[in-house]
Amino acid sequence: MAMAQRRILCLWFPRLAAERVLRRRDDALPPPFAVVGERRGAQVLTSVSTEAEALGLGPGQGLRDATAICPHLVTAAEDLPGEAAFLTVLRRWAGKFSPWVAEEPPAGLTVDLTGCAHLFGGEEKLLGVVEADCAALGLTVRAAVADTPGAAWALARHSGRAAPALRSGDAIEQEAHATRSRATKRRRLAPPTGGPLGVIAAPGHMRQALAPLPVAALRLPDGAAESLARLGLRHVGDLLDLPRAALARRFGTAVLRRLDQALGFEPEPVSPARAPLHFAVRLTLPDPIGLREDVEAGLDRLLPPLCDRLKEKERGARRVRLQAFRTDGQVPTIEIGLAQPADTPDRIRPLLALKLETIDAGFGIDMLRLSAIETEPMVTTPHRGPSSAARQADALADLVGRLGARLGTEAVTRLHPAESHVPAKSALILAAAWSEPAGPWPEPHAPRPLVLFPPEPAEAEGSPPSRIRWRRRERRIIRADGPERILPEWWLDDPQWRNGPRDYWVVELDGGERIWLFQALGGLLSGGWWVEGEMA
Template structure:
């Protein structure tokens, strides 16, 4: 993008610059600067809200790409990676050739990298962030390249210590007393006098198992037996990481190299093999085995955290577990999205006091908070004959003649003016609970601005 541009992130109660392009930095702007001050310095500054979550996802993808150069790759802060290329540079023709290959491949993807090379991770990071080239001498960089606290940087600059070389030529005892030992440790790491190891990130666990069979199988009982043998160690691995499976994929490879998949979507995270195994029966029964199945693979393709919980004295399953199993069984037939539940909604309008959501992807909500009782059945308003502000003594509804025995109310409900609703354009409604002599318990409302009576619900 041409011209100054920056990403902003809300910190506290103010928007601050989170990331800038080169043109914005040339205008004197810097990261952490408030948005109002930045606009005062640079009126032409364009901005967009920052998304740190997307930055972290992109850095994870870049982490995987960097392992093509060496296996020891780790994150260095929120915006950088550090690689231990010891023993790997000769595969690329030297450090310069490796850095050049990184730069060229990133450029083809539309990325611009700031690269640095040094004896330690601190030195390489200082060169990448503050140097002009990847082979700059760390001693000539500013003291901010050591990344101490901003207050320490200001104090060092006021003392005349502006570069790492100035800091290295100063007696260490006064520096340690005034700024603490951490500054000297960072200095030694930048100069290569102190070890600065790189701890690569561990690969995320994979929840998948495979079994190759000496003889092809085709019976449902045999396939379920193999699935049970794979499911037990898979659930043990999930338990070790305190995770639960939400989606399981069973891949059955036939001897003719064709394969079929049985996908099981669970209503809640599970890692109990005895509960999961029967849920595969329907899908396995529909598999066409052909001349036989010689390989079975079971993988948890979607997992969620499932902490260990205290169990009761009874071995019987709890009611939520049985409900989750029921939802899963029904969901395998009609789809989990079609098994729905009612949830409370924050609205005083009767029609909007609830929402319908898939039961497998939502938690049960709390009870409805209503100062007055609500009918069990709710339907669109149906007009009835009547006049005045009190319920009529006799009314005819759905071809039934009813006589009012008791009326409780009114409860006035005003429309939500900020929402467009054709049904509530008439304005206020005064609701009454009417008990009839014939046994019907109706929910009537009266519209005072346009007099009329309507039935909208029926109590049990």
């Protein structure tokens, strides 16, 4: 049985960023609109609407020039994460045409249509479905079907567009007659057929489809298309009959590689994005509910099936979201984070119960939705019975989760040892929910203060001193232990250590306090006496 001819569909959304914002507006006559981003320190237009483009505005144009042309231009700030998420939504929509859909950021999709177009009545009717769906979504789309991803990409973005104009004297047609007479005569091949629904290149005719396109359609590296254009090689057809060795010698192998990919001589697979793991359950209620006890009962029905799905995939929830869909369209939402991945209801329910009071039922809740929005693999260990260490670890994780539900996950922290001999850098502050308890701490060479604070200046004389003036009080030193010399980290330029090495003393004051005192021995800055902590 013969293998089906490979066919690739490329979808390009030239106004994706602007139309993504305009879809949320309900203007009867939308104003000229543009998305503004920062490029090399300047504010430029990154995407424009159809109305703005009709006034002469376009991507890459400076914002100041654009507002001078169109004073009533409406703008919005660029949102790259939002645009990427919207492209992912479009990828899921394009899955109706083929299971093999790949994203081409920032505004394109590549679909492997091999063996799928006949399900829609052929490629032309499939493009009709694409156009109808995109029109319903309020999106502008340019579509092309070809044998290779490179050819489909080129046709979708450059079909019907003229090659860029050259400066006088740059084109090969403007050279001397003797030079032109030795130039190779190049054939002009016919463009592919296509209609308003998109461009369809006939199978096996990629040379004819690509020949009239500008060389930029080959996805060349920066500067390569301009270098080719300076020699008069402005169209892909100009490259087809050139000697390959000379072309590679002059412009490198990247040009030949892109040309071979577009013609199908070098394979270029379509790598679809892997479907994300999805863990969510919902409960539709016959009558609206409003009591906390009813919400808790619904939660008790949702948690077991959610945990069963997590266990099936050997995953544990790290962040769980509960949504309450009200009859008036509002959706109160609560989220909780867990210190350890969990796949049992008894570990998740107490944390959700702490926040149930924040849900306003309004005129009633008719649906509950519970989802694990962040998950991690569960580490499976042989069952040997509940050990004391395991119970303590679970209890600590539950405590961190409860505190995080009240104070915020990032507000609960723990200390971890750091690789530094400087006392102020001997510990790292990490979020307790996203870190493991530290193992045995390294033993210090000398006693360390219970409370450590930024160095405070003091006045003292002698080594060790007998009296000290600190915090505007004159104090008498009863006892001094030391010194312990600590050198700065010479490989780092720490402003706090520019006064050179330090001699640390543990001194006891006449009032019974024990402080951590050091003398800076001088470096780039002057020395002196400083207090950095209080001992136990």
